[in-house]
Amino acid sequence: QVQLVESGGGLVQPGGSLRLSCAASGFPFSSYSMSWYRQAPGKERELVAQITAAGGSTNYADSVKGRFTISRDNDKNTVYLQMNSLKPEDTAVYYCSRQRRYWGKGTLVTVSS
Numbered sequence: 843q844v845q846l847v848e849s850g851g852g853l854v855q856p857g858g859s860l861r862l863s864c865a866a867s868g869f870p871f872s873s874y875s876m877s878w879y880r881q882a883p884g885k886e887r888e889l890v891a892q893i894t895a896a897g898g899s900t901n902y903a904d905s906v907k908g909r910f911t912i913s914r915d916n917d918k919n920t921v922y923l924q925m926n927s928l929k930p931e932d933t934a935v936y937y938c939s940r941q942r943r944y945w946g947k948g949t950l951v952t953v954s955s
Contacts, residue, residue, distance in 0.1 A: 910926070911926075
């Protein structure tokens with residue numbers, strides 16, 4: 843059974859940083875690309891970042907380029923999202939996904955002073 847469990851969300855001031863983690867189980871993690879999405883209140887879910895199976899290639903939404911970094915540890919079956927220089931508009935529930943077929947329950951990130 844595929845399971846994706848996000849953690850690391852919370853309340854942070856503008857300009858601050860957070861690191862999200864997504865622990866995966868139930869499938870050969872190192873064989874799949876992984877992604878982070880987010881959904882802000884009243885808005886559609888949007889892609890934030892993607893990483894290939896071996897971690898050699900990444901892709902980011904224009905709104906987070908230069909501020910967020912996606913990475914993975916295939917030995918730990920975990921994908922990360924390092925978020926720096928956070929802005930209020932980054933406030934959202936962040937979801938880990940395996941190719942848009944499997945989703946975690948999400949972790950809430952609130953950026954506010």
